[in-house]
Amino acid sequence: MFESPVEEGWRYWVRWQVPVCGLIIAIPCVFALKFIRKSMTKPLLLSDLWSTHWRHLSPSWLLLYRAFAFVCCVQLLYEIVALHGPFVFFFYTQWTMALVAxxxxxxxxVSAYGYWCPSRKTRSKTEEDVKLMEKDLKKNVDIVKEDTIKVQNECAQQEFQEKAGCLGTLMQMAYLAAAGASVLTDVVFWCLLVPFLLGENFQVSLLIGSIHALNAVFLLGDTALNSLSFPFGGFAYFVAFGGLYVIFQWTVHACCVNWWPYPFFELSTPWAPLWYLGLAVIHIPCYGIYALIVKAKYSLLPRLFPHAFVKSF
Incomplete structure (x- = not known):
């Protein structure tokens, strides 16, 4: 039986497994943070965040779907916290659901802003330009009409090129990290924990099952509707999120908590480096699974719905 970090005190943290496991977590996180810093300079279009690829589907449906998913995620988090207390946030599952929320x-x-504000902004700018043209070009009504259409097109094109800003960047980061985290959460829970730990001390209730499934379901529904890209470089956000969770676990265990929420976090076993290496490596297929789903979206949906799904704008 392994002693807890609180029981052993500082001796628990000076064993050889600790720096090895720390390097296994720290090295990918350092590279991830460097990549994130570089990717922050790349432009992100607002239209990519709130528009859809479905020809006859109004972006308002994506707005309503996102609002509905947010309410459901918050409700699930509220119910599980009300049942078990804030202690549940020691688990990666609740971190994932919070990130999805x-x-x-x-x-x-962002969808509300993209759906309402640009149209009003474009319309007001167009009206001002039309008034100026009507004042300066009173000679020919046909010329005024032609220039009005031209101004409207220019305004629409300028709006399409509007940058997403800080809020949109955070949204893209949360999307990429949550996608990989949801796959990791559900795969570990349904493929590892349930088959091997299900018994008298571990039961799957409706709430527990929902919180380990609806995170991915809601994201997949959003992916089917949205126009967001899913670059492989987004893997860095997923890695940073996982590293932040491990840092949180080590910190609380060094301070006050005398147990690990997952047995593979235990550092006193000689197999700890292999467990941590496995945790680091499993991030790759989890993110890759979601990336393949997005790739299938752009390859299969245009064939299945050639008149409804627009692959690119």
């Missing part, structure tokens, strides 16, 4: 919160705000 943050994504849908940001997505709702």
């Amino acid at each position: 943050i994504y849908f919160a940001l997505g709702t705000v």
Whole structure:
């Protein structure tokens, strides 16, 4: 039986497994943070965040879907916290669900802005330009009409090129990290924990099953509707999120908590480096699975719905 970090004190943290496991977590996180810093300079279009690829589907449906998913995620988090207390946030599952809720919160705000504000902004700018043209070009009504159409097209094109800003960037980051985290959460729970730990001390209730399934379901529904890209470089956000969770676990265990929520976090076993290496490596297929789903979206949906799904704008 392994002693807890609280029981052993500082001796628990000076064993050889600790720096090895620390390097296994720290090295990918350092590269991930460097990549994130570089990717922050790349432009992100607002239209990519709130529009859809479905020809006859209004973006308002994506807005409503994101608002509905946000409410459901918050409700699930509220119910599990009310049942078990804030202690549940020691688990990666609740971190993932909170991240999914943050994504849908940001997505709702950005969708609302993209759906309403640009049209009003474009319309007001167009009206001002029309008034100026009518004042300066009173000679020919046909010329005024032609220039009005030209101004409207230019305004629409300028709006399409509007940058997403800080809020949109955070939304994209949350989307990429939440996608990989949801796959990791559900795969570990349904393929590892349930088959091997299910018994008298571990039961799957409706709430537990829902919180380990609806995170991915809501994201997949959003992916089917949205126009967001899913670059492989987004893997860095997923890695940074996982590293932040491990840092949180090590910190609380060094301070006050005398147990690990997952047995593979235990550092006193000689197999700890292999467990941590496995945790680091499993991030790759989890993110890759979601990337393949997005790739299938752009390859299969245009064939299945050639008149409804627009592959690119």
